[in-house]
Amino acid sequence: MCLCIGIWGGFALWYQFPGNVVAKVVAILVWCVPSIWAIRAGFGPVRRWHSLAVFGVLFAVMLIWWATITPQQDRAWADDVAQPLHARIEGDRLIIDNVRNFHWRGKTDYDVRWEKREYDLSQVQSVDMILSYWMGPAIAHTLVSFGFADGRQLVFSLEIRKEQGESFSALGGFFRKFEAVLVASDERDIVLTRSNVRGEDVYLYRLHGLSPDKMRELLRFYVDRAEQLEQAPRFYNTLTSNCTTVVFELMRRIQPNLPLDYRLLASGYLAEYAEDVGGLTPGVPLARLQQAGRITLRAREAGDVANFSSRIRAGVPGIPASGTTSQ
Known part of the structure; x- marks a missing residue:
């Protein structure tokens, strides 16, 4: 002891x-x-x-x-996490004041763009899970992307809120080194950052069995979590409060009986967990889902183009040719 x-x-x-x-x-x-x-x-x-x-x-x-070590809101934040998610829902309108839409040329070479956007909640049609592998097969960053009838994708990601000049440390995440921030991003920004700029290996999976009502409930979860972080900032914790645990908490609101599993910690195996609980496209072997869902090369080839989201989804099981509509 x-x-x-x-x-x-x-x-x-x-x-x-x-x-x-x-x-x-x-x-x-x-x-x-x-x-x-x-x-x-x-x-x-x-x-x-x-x-x-x-x-x-x-x-x-x-x-x-x-x-006495408490999370703060007023540090000299890095540009890509400088604006926390600020969103509100008015009827069927989701209004976000700061959607990140950077244009990335390199890790330190980018155009800063934070945009105010509106989305029609009645038009949400799909939810995709994106896993970005940055340190071996067991560790991946988890993102959730919502597709709308107009072809737009909105991605949510719980991340460390780095200060300027800081870099991520998994060990530091156990010792209150970083605050947590919820980022809402254009898909071209957040996927290209990982596939093209950071050289990560990125996979995309269509989540199966979610009704439109459940999809809207998931979106409201992110709005609620953003409000909580605005009112009371929290530390990012590598084990208990990270990009994967927030997704599990989100899904448990929809399916309360989801079991705990080691793959919630070894997030690189989250696709296997999602398949086991019936969350991925039915009737397709996991190996095929992984092979067809590997979007790394498609993202690198597409680059910053207007139809980026549909191009990276080409051939992904459970996603029609249009790329965004639900199966």
């Missing part, structure tokens, strides 16, 4: 202690001294209760300090 607490405290200090690298290292070294004493006391032939008591007091102080 003391060893686990000691390791946790070391990482917490590394990611959250104020100051430069030298200050962080000094703080960790100071923390290591009582940690080592406590570990030795716990395993020694005679327990040295004073060492354990000192460690316990310092751990309590550590927890008090940890509780």
